[in-house]
Amino acid sequence: xxxxxxxxxxxxxxxxxxxxxxxxxxxxxxxxxxxxxxxxxxxxxxxxxxxxxxxxxxxxxxxxxxxxxxxxxxxxxxxxxxxxxxxxxxxxxxxxxxxxxxxxxxxxxxxxxxxxxxxxxxxxxxxxxxxxxxxxxxxxxxxxxxxxxxxxxxxxxxxxxxx
Numbered sequence: 001x002x003x004x005x006x007x008x009x010x011x012x013x014x015x016x017x018x019x020x021x022x023x024x025x026x027x028x029x030x031x032x033x034x035x036x037x038x039x040x041x042x043x044x045x046x047x048x049x050x051x052x053x054x055x056x057x058x059x060x061x062x063x064x065x066x067x068x069x070x071x072x073x074x075x076x077x078x079x080x081x082x083x084x085x086x087x088x089x090x091x092x093x094x095x096x097x098x099x100x101x102x103x104x105x106x107x108x109x110x111x112x113x114x115x116x117x118x119x120x121x122x123x124x125x126x127x128x129x130x131x132x133x134x135x136x137x138x139x140x141x142x143x144x145x146x147x148x149x150x151x152x153x154x155x156x157x158x159x160x161x162x163x
Contacts, residue, residue, distance in 0.1 A: 007082070007084055010084070010090070010120075010125070013124075014080060014090060014092060015079075015080060017036060017125050017127075018076055018080055018092070018094065018116075021033060021036050022075070022076050022096075024036070025072075025074035026073050028065040028071075030058055030062040031058060033058075033061050034054050034055075034057040034058035035054070036126060036127050037054045037057050037127045037128075038054065038127065039053060039054050040052070040054075040128075041054060041057060041126075041128055041129060041130070042129040042130070043130050044130065044131040044132070046112055046132050046133055046134045069098065071100075072098050072099060072100050073099045073101075074096060074097075074098055074099075075096055075097050075098075075099055075105075076096040076114075077095045077097070078094060078095055080092045081093045087120075088119055088120035089117070089119055089120075090117075090118045090125070091116070091117055091118075092115070092118060093113060093115050093116075094116075095112065095113055096112060096132075097110050097111045098110065110134075111134070111135045112132045112134050112135060113132070113135060114130070114131075115130070115131045115132070116129070116130050117129035
């Protein structure tokens with residue numbers, strides 16, 4: 001972001017939106033969290049769980065905040081990387097993690113890349129789509145690399161058997 005960046009105001013508004021999402025999470029306010037999403041938003045979790053629409057996102061987070069994510073905290077790490085696709089559409093990528101109440105900081109294996117598709121609606125930015133993916137780099141050597149190669153070979157063999 002430079003002094004001549006035409007999107008300076010939008011970048012600030014987007015950063016405020018993301019901070020608001022984290023604050024709503026940390027208060028366990030499912031309504032405020034879901035309120036940042038469009039009526040027809042898509043919400044995809046790291047395990048493939050897919051919720052469609054603000055009401056479904058609200059139901060999901062009420063359940064999560066009352067059960068498995070009770071007293072958890074959402075931490076966003078670093079600055080959001082924002083790419084404007086048009087005047088009213090932006091793709092935002094940021095790293096983050098959910099920290100459980102007994103943890104002081106995020107565990108490396110629980111860190112995720114969060115991708116947001118934002119749209120400007122009536123002057124405000126909203127989340128039209130969200131996806132989170134665990135950070136699991138492909139190993140470049142060692143036993144992990146060997147295991148990854150084996151899995152690829154096995155999948156290739158299985159795929160060929162269907163042709």
